[in-house]
Amino acid sequence: MEQGNTDLVLLLWATRAFAVVMLLGVVAIVAGGWWVIARPVFVEALRARRTGDWWHPFLPRDGGSWGPLARNRWWSVFRADRRGTTGGLAWRWAWWGAVAAVFTVVLPYAVISSVVRLAGVLTNG
Numbered sequence: 001m002e003q004g005n006t007d008l009v010l011l012l013w014a015t016r017a018f019a020v021v022m023l024l025g026v027v028a029i030v031a032g033g034w035w036v037i038a039r040p041v042f043v044e045a046l047r048a049r050r051t052g053d054w055w056h057p058f059l060p061r062d063g064g065s066w067g068p069l070a071r072n073r074w075w076s077v078f079r080a081d082r083r084g085t086t087g088g089l090a091w092r093w094a095w096w097g098a099v100a101a102v103f104t105v106v107l108p109y110a111v112i113s114s115v116v117r118l119a120g121v122l123t124n125g
Contacts, residue, residue, distance in 0.1 A: 016122050023115060030107050038103035040068035041096045055083045058092055069096055 044057040044067060057069045058080045065071070069092075070079040078092050 012122075019118055019122060023118070026111060026114075030103075030111055033107070034103045038100040041100040044069055044096075045093075054089055054093065055080060058089075059083070 048054045048056050057067045058078050060066060060079075060081070066076075066079060070076060078095075080088070080092075083089075
């Protein structure tokens with residue numbers, strides 16, 4: 001092989017390696033986001049179903065703290081001091097259901113489709 005072709009091959013392999021490392025970073029970020037945001041929704045939904053009280057994730061705990069769906073200041077809008085209307089409960093669960101769906105279905109789909117496109121670009125030139 002000529003020196004120019006060897007350099008080009010090395011550049012292509014370095015580009016592929018960089019793309020794989022970046023892809024692993026994106027997958028780690030998406031997985032971390034799912035673990036922090038979507039997983040608590042599923043855990044709290046299972047807990048609410050088990051107890052039969054769908055308001056439970058949004059009510060204060062015995063010690064005065066809040067559950068993971070209403071804990072921080074951005075999610076404080078979901079807090080409830082007492083059980084409210086069915087509409088209020090439906091709004092809260094619809095929001096968290098949509099968030100969990102995005103993190104469980106939409107983001108992995110976007111990552112997978114990007115991987116397929118990237119693989120096509122890297123293998124076909």
